[in-house]
Structure formats: C-alpha cells, structure tokens
Amino acid sequence: MFDEPSKLLLNSALMNPLNSILAAIISIFPRWIIKPFAKPYVAGETITEALVHIKVLNEKGFSATLDILGEHVQTNEDATVITNSYVEILSAISEKGLNSNISIKPTHIGLDISYETARDNLFRLLAIAKETDNFVRIDMEDSPYTDASIKLYLEALVHYDNVGSVIQAYLHRSPEDISRLNSEKLNVRICKGIYSESDTIAFQSRSEINDQFILLVKDILAGDGYAAIATHDLNLIDALEDWISENEIAPERFEFQVLFGVPMSGRLQSLLAKGYTVRQYIPFGEDWHDYSVRRLKENPAIISYVLKNMFKKD
Numbered sequence: 001m002f003d004e005p006s007k008l009l010l011n012s013a014l015m016n017p018l019n020s021i022l023a024a025i026i027s028i029f030p031r032w033i034i035k036p037f038a039k040p041y042v043a044g045e046t047i048t049e050a051l052v053h054i055k056v057l058n059e060k061g062f063s064a065t066l067d068i069l070g071e072h073v074q075t076n077e078d079a080t081v082i083t084n085s086y087v088e089i090l091s092a093i094s095e096k097g098l099n100s101n102i103s104i105k106p107t108h109i110g111l112d113i114s115y116e117t118a119r120d121n122l123f124r125l126l127a128i129a130k131e132t133d134n135f136v137r138i139d140m141e142d143s144p145y146t147d148a149s150i151k152l153y154l155e156a157l158v159h160y161d162n163v164g165s166v167i168q169a170y171l172h173r174s175p176e177d178i179s180r181l182n183s184e185k186l187n188v189r190i191c192k193g194i195y196s197e198s199d200t201i202a203f204q205s206r207s208e209i210n211d212q213f214i215l216l217v218k219d220i221l222a223g224d225g226y227a228a229i230a231t232h233d234l235n236l237i238d239a240l241e242d243w244i245s246e247n248e249i250a251p252e253r254f255e256f257q258v259l260f261g262v263p264m265s266g267r268l269q270s271l272l273a274k275g276y277t278v279r280q281y282i283p284f285g286e287d288w289h290d291y292s293v294r295r296l297k298e299n300p301a302i303i304s305y306v307l308k309n310m311f312k313k314d
C-alpha cells in the first residue's frame with residue numbers, strides 16, 4: 001500500500017507510553033509476532049481470502065476497493081504478474097456479484113519501468129473493468145510520481161469514464177490540480193497524504209492539512225465532480241457531513257472511504273444508516289508484513305486493541 005508513514009502521524013503525541021515503546025521497536029519483531037497484529041488490517045494473502053472479507057463487508061452494507069500490497073516493481077514480468085492478478089480479481093468480483101472496485105498504485109503496474117508500461121497495463125485493466133461494469137482508482141504515491149499519475153488519469157479519461165484519481169491534501173499544488181481537473185467526469189479521492197514530503201511542497205501542520213482537505217472536497221462538490229472522502233478523522237467527517245447536508249449535495253456525488261481494520265467508534269454504521277456509500281480499502285497479499293508494521297507505527301493504540309481482542313473470550 002502506501003510507502004512511508006507521514007511525520008504527522010508518527011508525531012501523534014497522544015500515545016500511551018507503553019504503546020509508543022512497542023511502536024518504536026516493532027520493526028525488529030519476527031513475522032510470527034507481527035501476524036496477529038496484522039490481522040485486523042490485511043485481508044489475507046490470497047485473492048480467495050480477500051474476496052471472503054469483501055463478501056462479509058458487503059453483507060454489512062459496505063462497498064470495497066481491493067489493493068494488492070506492494071509497489072515499485074522493476075521488471076516487465078513483475079508488472080505483468082500484478083496486472084494479471086488484478087484482471088483475475090475483476091473477473092472474480094463480477095462472477096461473484098461483489099460490490100468492489102480496485103485501487104492500483106502506478107509503480108506496482110510498471111511506472112518505474114516506463115510511463116508507457118504503466119499506461120498499457122492500466123488501459124488493460126480499464127478495458128476489463130468496463131466490460132464487467134467496474135471501476136479502477138489510481139492511488140497517489142509520493143511526489144516524484146504526482147505528475148505522471150495525473151497524466152495517466154487524464155489520458156485514461158480520454159478513453160474511459162470508469163477511472164478515478166487521488167489528490168493529497170498536504171500538497172500545496174492540490175487546489176490547482178483540482179481546478180484543472182474539475183469537470184463532470186472528475187472522480188477523485190481526497191486523502192491527507194501518507195508520505196514524508198518536504199515543507200517546500202507540502203503542509204506539515206495538521207490544521208493546514210485539515211483545512212485544505214475540507215477546501216478540496218468542497219471544490220469538487222461545488223463543481224460537477226465526484227468526491228471520495230478518505231479519512232478516519234472524525235472532526236473532518238463531521239465538518240464535511242454538515243456542509244454536505246447544508247448544501248443539499250446528493251449522496252450520488254460522494255462517498256466516504258476508510259482503511260480496512262481501522263477502529264471508527266461506530267461512525268461507519270451511522271454513515272451507512274444515513275444512506276451514504278462507505279467504502280473500505282482492503283489491502284491483501286504476500287507483502288502484508290511491511291504494510292502492517294507501518295499501520296502499527298501510525299497508531300500504536302491498535303496494539304492494545306489487538307491484545308484485548310486476542311485475549312478476549314468469544
């Protein structure tokens with residue numbers, strides 16, 4: 001999934017001291033110790049396991065977006081293997097009638113090899129997604145890839161309308177990107193951004209990032225586009241929900257998105273009860289270890305949460 005945890009998350013000072021120590025040393029733990037902690041965040045190692053999780057979430061009213069863990073493939077063969085796996089996923093979603101689309105990272109389908117490699121693999125996925133009435137979201141990686149990822153999105157939009165992009169609220173450039181992209185075809189996930197970026201191009205303070213997050217979502221919804229509001233920040237969700245209802249924005253114009261396994265204090269169920277679409281981002285695959293360590297470092301409170309669940313009687 002997303003590579004490097006952002007400083008702002010690591011700086012979260014609300015940690016209990018024991019959790020903070022555990023978070024600092026967790027990378028050196030063997031895989032068998034990490035595995036129980038990984039469980040809430042990762043939907044298994046295989047497509048079959050991930051699809052079972054999606055079925056369960058669908059039955060609870062959630063939509064899903066499936067992500068194969070990993071990034072930065074360096075050979076055409078590896079980029080093809082990942083693309084083939086996404087093809088298999090799109091076919092399985094269609095055969096099983098599941099409510100899920102896919103999220104792909106450009107470097108996972110070949111952007112480090114060449115722009116053309118990533119584009120060809122993306123177009124292959126978009127063609128299958130179109131046949132199966134599905135949708136492909138292009139995740140946003142760190143800033144060296146922003147221009148190429150937006151270019152991929154714009155080129156895809158010329159041929160397909162079942163494609164979306166991601167804009168990160170921490171980047172100074174993002175409002176300009178949104179106004180450049182804004183149209184009825186625009187389908188963008190707004191997230192805070194997970195990578196460490198320099199203060200010359202990105203806000204570092206939580207309040208500036210939050211303000212820009214709200215501004216970007218409003219910009220999209222005040223225009224004609226579709227916004228996927230991707231955050232676990234309950235204050236942001238509150239603020240945007242209020243604005244959406246005051247401005248009578250139709251529920252077909254936006255959705256809420258969260259990462260699989262992040263505790264949300266019952267908030268997701270209340271969003272569903274209001275008739276909103278809530279999509280869970282479901283990562284799975286053999287690369288579960290590094291991803292889970294990053295999630296645990298982001299929120300060490302999850303360590304006590306998992307320990308409690310491990311020792312709780314059913």
Ligand SMILES: Cc1cc2nc3c(=O)[nH]c(=O)nc-3n(C[C@H](O)[C@H](O)[C@H](O)COP(=O)(O)OP(=O)(O)OC[C@H]3O[C@@H](n4cnc5c(N)ncnc54)[C@H](O)[C@@H]3O)c2cc1C
Nearest residue numbers: 139140166191192193194230231232233257258259281299
């Ligand atoms: C659906 C989805 C898709 C995303 N796609 C991208 C992308 O394409 N590119 C990109 O750069 N970033 C992406 N991100 C990551 C995003 O940029 C943030 O870094 C991350 O989600 C944390 O930000 P937040 O909005 O939840 O706010 P924060 O202020 O970081 O967190 C709000 C609250 O949620 C808790 N929390 C946050 N994350 C976790 C976690 N993993 N586990 C447990 N608790 C947590 C925090 O402790 C805090 O209490 C995505 C996030 C989501 C939810």
